[in-house]
Amino acid sequence: MRAWWEANPTVEGAGTPVSEAFKLGERAFGGLLKAQKP
Amino acid sequence: MTLQIKTAAELVDPELEARWTTWRVARETEMLQAILRGFVERPDSIVVEEIIRAFPDRAPDETRAALTRLDEDDLIQIRDGRVDLAYPFSTTPTSFVVHLSGRGDRYVCCAIDALGVAPMLGESVGIRSRCHHCGESLEFSTDPLGPGPGAEGIMMWAGKRCADERRASTST
Numbered sequence: 001m002r003a004w005w006e007a008n009p010t011v012e013g014a015g016t017p018v019s020e021a022f023k024l025g026e027r028a029f030g031g032l033l034k035a036q037k038p
Numbered sequence: 039m040t041l042q043i044k045t046a047a048e049l050v051d052p053e054l055e056a057r058w059t060t061w062r063v064a065r066e067t068e069m070l071q072a073i074l075r076g077f078v079e080r081p082d083s084i085v086v087e088e089i090i091r092a093f094p095d096r097a098p099d100e101t102r103a104a105l106t107r108l109d110e111d112d113l114i115q116i117r118d119g120r121v122d123l124a125y126p127f128s129t130t131p132t133s134f135v136v137h138l139s140g141r142g143d144r145y146v147c148c149a150i151d152a153l154g155v156a157p158m159l160g161e162s163v164g165i166r167s168r169c170h171h172c173g174e175s176l177e178f179s180t181d182p183l184g185p186g187p188g189a190e191g192i193m194m195w196a197g198k199r200c201a202d203e204r205r206a207s208t209s210t
Binding site for chain 2: 001002003004005006007009011012013014015016017018019020021022023024025026027028029030031032033034
């Protein structure tokens with residue numbers, strides 16, 4: 001990521017480890033279809 | 039400027055929090071859940087008429103209006119009479135693939151969407167993508183509790199998007 005960012009230093013945003021990104025995915029979608037699998 | 043590394047909590051601002059709350063309420067509606075289940079069970083887009091038939095107690099125009107609202111709220115995308123995107127799933131190829139056991143591969147809209155599928159379904163899934171910088175293949179599994187050991191060392195970039203931008207146009 002550091003190499004990519006050094007090549008694209010003006011891109012707005014931030015890096016995060018996959019373990020932290022998982023928390024965002026869980027928050028957005030967690031449990032939505034869990035009890036409704038056919 | 040230095041490269042910023044943030045936690046999940048640091049990435050969530052009040053505006054995003056409010057948007058997520060709205061999305062979450064909409065996603066818990068019967069219609070959007072039916073659409074999401076359709077994308078789980080098969081990789082194809084869903085014909086709007088099929089959704090109308092799935093809700094026989096509602097007038098067709100009422101169902102069409104509800105679908106239009108979901109599209110306007112950027113929760114689904116309707117093109118040519120078919121729902122071809124419902125977050126996290128996309129029927130248009132993206133850089134992010136989730137493998138569902140016994141059901142095959144599904145494209146998803148972004149890395150966060152990919153990571154949300156296991157907790158959404160309550161089952162383990164495989165995730166495939168590529169490094170945006172070098173193109174190296176990335177592959178690991180996640181279960182409902184978190185990413186597997188293959189995800190160690192992998193970083194995700196969380197970019198900013200403009201207020202009037204649809205997620206679908208920026209997340210791949």
